[in-house]
Amino acid sequence: MPVVATDISVAFGERRVLNGMSATFEEGTITALRAPSGFGKSTLLAIIAGHQKPDAGTVTITSADGGDDTPGISWIDQASPVFPHRTATDNVAMGALSRGATREESLTIAAHNLTRLGLDDVRDRAGKRLSGGERQRVAVARSMAAETPVILADEPTASLDAASRGLVIDALRAAADAGAIVIIATHDDTVAESADRIIRMDTLDTPSAPEATA
Amino acid sequence: MTRGFRTGEFVREHARGLRARPWRALLVALCAAVIGAAVPLVSLIETGGLRDSWEQQRQAGRFVEIIRAGSITGFPMEYCENIARTEGVIAVGAILHREQIQLDTFPGQNRELLRVSPGMVRIAWPGFEIPAAGIVAGRDLATQTGLVAGTSVTLSRAGTTESRDIVGVAGERSRVDGLNSSLLEPDVRADQNTRECFVEFEPGAASAVLPVLRTAVPEQYGAITAPFLTKNALVGDPEKLLPQRASNWAWVAGAGVIALLLGVLWWSGRSEMALYRAFGVRPIQITLALALEVVATLLLPVAIGAAAVIAVAGLLGTGIGSQEYLLAGADIARLMLALLPLPLLGTALASAISPSAVFKGA
Numbered sequence: 001m002p003v004v005a006t007d008i009s010v011a012f013g014e015r016r017v018l019n020g021m022s023a024t025f026e027e028g029t030i031t032a033l034r035a036p037s038g039f040g041k042s043t044l045l046a047i048i049a050g051h052q053k054p055d056a057g058t059v060t061i062t063s064a065d066g067g068d069d070t071p072g073i074s075w076i077d078q079a080s081p082v083f084p085h086r087t088a089t090d091n092v093a094m095g096a097l098s099r100g101a102t103r104e105e106s107l108t109i110a111a112h113n114l115t116r117l118g119l120d121d122v123r124d125r126a127g128k129r130l131s132g133g134e135r136q137r138v139a140v141a142r143s144m145a146a147e148t149p150v151i152l153a154d155e156p157t158a159s160l161d162a163a164s165r166g167l168v169i170d171a172l173r174a175a176a177d178a179g180a181i182v183i184i185a186t187h188d189d190t191v192a193e194s195a196d197r198i199i200r201m202d203t204l205d206t207p208s209a210p211e212a213t214a
Numbered sequence: 215m216t217r218g219f220r221t222g223e224f225v226r227e228h229a230r231g232l233r234a235r236p237w238r239a240l241l242v243a244l245c246a247a248v249i250g251a252a253v254p255l256v257s258l259i260e261t262g263g264l265r266d267s268w269e270q271q272r273q274a275g276r277f278v279e280i281i282r283a284g285s286i287t288g289f290p291m292e293y294c295e296n297i298a299r300t301e302g303v304i305a306v307g308a309i310l311h312r313e314q315i316q317l318d319t320f321p322g323q324n325r326e327l328l329r330v331s332p333g334m335v336r337i338a339w340p341g342f343e344i345p346a347a348g349i350v351a352g353r354d355l356a357t358q359t360g361l362v363a364g365t366s367v368t369l370s371r372a373g374t375t376e377s378r379d380i381v382g383v384a385g386e387r388s389r390v391d392g393l394n395s396s397l398l399e400p401d402v403r404a405d406q407n408t409r410e411c412f413v414e415f416e417p418g419a420a421s422a423v424l425p426v427l428r429t430a431v432p433e434q435y436g437a438i439t440a441p442f443l444t445k446n447a448l449v450g451d452p453e454k455l456l457p458q459r460a461s462n463w464a465w466v467a468g469a470g471v472i473a474l475l476l477g478v479l480w481w482s483g484r485s486e487m488a489l490y491r492a493f494g495v496r497p498i499q500i501t502l503a504l505a506l507e508v509v510a511t512l513l514l515p516v517a518i519g520a521a522a523v524i525a526v527a528g529l530l531g532t533g534i535g536s537q538e539y540l541l542a543g544a545d546i547a548r549l550m551l552a553l554l555p556l557p558l559l560g561t562a563l564a565s566a567i568s569p570s571a572v573f574k575g576a
Contacts, residue, residue: 042570046571049569051571072218075570075573077570079573081572081573083234085231085235086231086234094489094493097227098494099218102220102223103223126234154570
């Protein structure tokens, strides 16, 4: 069930950020998208997520059973949006609810993932009272709770210290080991080093081969 | 587990989100309740005001017409009396004769004694019962002299003096000028002339009565018909004015304010809706959740506010008619109907946003 991006082109006005990019992202792997700002890392993630339409090109995501249902995609954003008036537990539980869990099931799943991301102390704290780093880990925990086959993460460790960064990397690795496709846009060397594959997007200034590589 | 939010769970989560910010939900509900109360209130006030103005004008002679003779000799009184047989006519009356008299009982009081047709008392003082025979004193005259019913007065005129009993005193001011400070003597003789014939008719009978008045007096007398009140003082018929009343638009303004408030709140919470979108929540689920939000925080408070105003108005017994309640109720129904599409608009708003774009702006 790979994610296949084919001939993706996007321009913002005169500035072309993606120029016929093609890439295939396989199950069970972590792919790091690396480039300075402005080379279309976040844009590619948004296109894969369906949040943005490319000027040209297609993204194909096939469900595991080959059916027509689009597989679930979870999005970890660098802004780490949370429900500001809901507790950290509720925020993480939302991920489990999004895959059809009941409220009771989702609370159990949330507790497990909060522990996994080192957030036990803030489980009852409202989203708006969490620090930037805590929000980022809540967003990752929520994504883990969603157990989607595709995880798109845009700078998931931007606000984290080394210890928290390690927890996030471990969580993403566990998801990939469980079969998820993990695509990370990152400037973080530690994260990139943990990836199975790195795509340097600042070198893709011409239409790239279907299988872009490091 | 199935993929995607269960609809029931999503609706409950949305409700929990509202409960997590009680002040926001309360603000919306309070605003809706105030608007729900204001819409019928302004409607009841305006319709009541229109009817009050109308009633005041009716009392003042809104439905009184005067047929004026073309010459000083007037026209025979019988033409005036004949109008009384027209359907919808309440009363006809005329002043038959005026003469100056001196009230010897009250030295220095020179007044007019007006001989009038019996119906003139009803024209001058509608609803006021005064004996049809004998002399009636106007209110101002009675106040100044202390005249009461049963007082015997001595009248002097043209060298003759006679004693007469006052059979009645008008308790209200006459709506015909000059009668308040005069003495009136109803006169049943119809073989006299009059220069002015007053006709009062039912409000709904104007279209039937007015043509009769224009032809009631033969052309040879040169009579013309005119309203008793000057035209520029007339208020419109409330039955015709009510559909065009300003408060008819109160529900539009109310719906606009509510939609604006809710739009601002939804827009300010768009990052949460973007999160839901990122979780794959379907538009129909968003519509359902927003519909329940609209019912709980808008429709219910609107209904409560409106019911409170109508209940208080009913308890105060302010003389509001069933038609006024129906108009106010129709305005409230329009307001609530106008709010029904809001969940669809909210869904359209949620569907239009790109989660990643919203997060970048968050």
